[in-house]
Amino acid sequence: MSIFDRSISVQVDWMDEGKFMVTGHLNDTYHEIKLNVEFSHPKLEIISIKGEFIRHPHQECLPTLDNLEKLKGIRVKGDFYQRIQELAGGAAGCAHLNSLLYEMGQAVVQGRFAKSDELIEGLEINLPREKWTKLWLQMMPGMRNACIAWSDESPMVKKADEAELEDIDVFKSQ
Numbered sequence: 001m002s003i004f005d006r007s008i009s010v011q012v013d014w015m016d017e018g019k020f021m022v023t024g025h026l027n028d029t030y031h032e033i034k035l036n037v038e039f040s041h042p043k044l045e046i047i048s049i050k051g052e053f054i055r056h057p058h059q060e061c062l063p064t065l066d067n068l069e070k071l072k073g074i075r076v077k078g079d080f081y082q083r084i085q086e087l088a089g090g091a092a093g094c095a096h097l098n099s100l101l102y103e104m105g106q107a108v109v110q111g112r113f114a115k116s117d118e119l120i121e122g123l124e125i126n127l128p129r130e131k132w133t134k135l136w137l138q139m140m141p142g143m144r145n146a147c148i149a150w151s152d153e154s155p156m157v158k159k160a161d162e163a164e165l166e167d168i169d170v171f172k173s174q
Helices: 059-071 080-088 095-120 129-139 155-162
Strands: 006-015 019-028 032-040 046-055
Touching: 006 095, 019 095, 032 095, 046 059, 059 080, 059 095, 080 095, 129 155
Parallel strands: none
Antiparallel strands: 006 019, 019 032, 032 046
């Protein structure tokens, strides 16, 4: 018999103004929390953030929502969770709210990839994988060492680091 259950859902939407709107929802045995965060593109900087406790175990939880304003301006990169903790964690924060925000940061990174794919959809790319990877690392340096696939020790990244990008023909001639 389960004594605790938690689900987190995150949706990333592209806004016409060139930004992402990310909506997160955490629902567990004790909490129901919603967050709406607007991120810049491509830097993934928090532009606006609004949270709501729909269900919470203590009235003392509510003041943590005031700390969300402190998070404006931070970027999703390697130290994202640490920055959340520094600005809105510990004795003045909510571990559940911060976990939800961290998941939303991870999701918007994937949203940025999806938007990039959409922007180049239909174009015939003429670029070997190692050069394409090198190009991605130049466009989004925060990807380096963000996970095992993008680590300095990854064969994919090692090949990309050795690749030359001079005079490349990115798009096939028409």
